[in-house]
Amino acid sequence: xxxxxxxxxxxxxxxxxxxxxxxxxxxxxxxxxxxxxxxxxxxxxxxxxxxxxxxxxxxxxxxxxxxxxxxxxxxxxxxx
Amino acid sequence: xxxxxxxxxxxxxxxxxxxxxxxxxxxxxxxxxxxxxxxxxxxxxxxxxxxxxxxxxxxxxxxxxxxxxxxxxxxxxxxxxxxxxxxxxxxxxxxxxxxxxxxxxxxxxxxxxxxxxxxxxxxxxxxxxxxxxxxxxxxxxxxxxxxxxx
Numbered sequence: 001x002x003x004x005x006x007x008x009x010x011x012x013x014x015x016x017x018x019x020x021x022x023x024x025x026x027x028x029x030x031x032x033x034x035x036x037x038x039x040x041x042x043x044x045x046x047x048x049x050x051x052x053x054x055x056x057x058x059x060x061x062x063x064x065x066x067x068x069x070x071x072x073x074x075x076x077x078x079x080x
Numbered sequence: 081x082x083x084x085x086x087x088x089x090x091x092x093x094x095x096x097x098x099x100x101x102x103x104x105x106x107x108x109x110x111x112x113x114x115x116x117x118x119x120x121x122x123x124x125x126x127x128x129x130x131x132x133x134x135x136x137x138x139x140x141x142x143x144x145x146x147x148x149x150x151x152x153x154x155x156x157x158x159x160x161x162x163x164x165x166x167x168x169x170x171x172x173x174x175x176x177x178x179x180x181x182x183x184x185x186x187x188x189x190x191x192x193x194x195x196x197x198x199x200x201x202x203x204x205x206x207x208x209x210x211x212x213x214x215x216x217x218x219x220x221x222x223x224x225x226x227x228x229x230x
Contacts, residue, residue: 007130009198010200010212010215049215056132057136058133072130074130074133075200075214075215076214077194077196077198077199077200077214078199078201078213079158079169079193079199079200080111080193
């Protein structure tokens, strides 16, 4: 199990009810972690609508997760 | 240069940040909060940012504009927090020797920022409903269905 930190923003933050959490996971990639969290928390957004950031930088969904990584799942943006 | 601001944007003060003796053109873009969207009265907007990454990605957008167009200076500032109708949500200003580059760079920066910088907008409507823009999911459409109640 790896320990990772997850930050939530916007719709995901509201659906989770908090801005972030630390958790232990067996997920090997951000893709697997999102599937796990979506099942647990009922997030409505499918992964195809999101981007993922690892350690404050955009990342691919299939990069290996490492112990201590900080992740953020990024809903469709809407600035301007 | 790109930054986020939790306090109201002062366009005149921002414009004073840009000065260059070779500048023959200044162009700016101001994104303002509309009092309506899709036929609904908007009473308040909320902008939320993933600050660490928004500042990096915003800086990349501005740097790209400086590579693509012959600019002397460029600045983009995006609001966070709660905004009322009429308030400035984003301010972009560029200086160039000539006007074409200044106009084109403003357009480039706002178009790219809107699609890439991790900032989210929640509209609050007169009836009490609210909606995260662009986050509609299956069975909903941001353009045709009524806002979901939160």
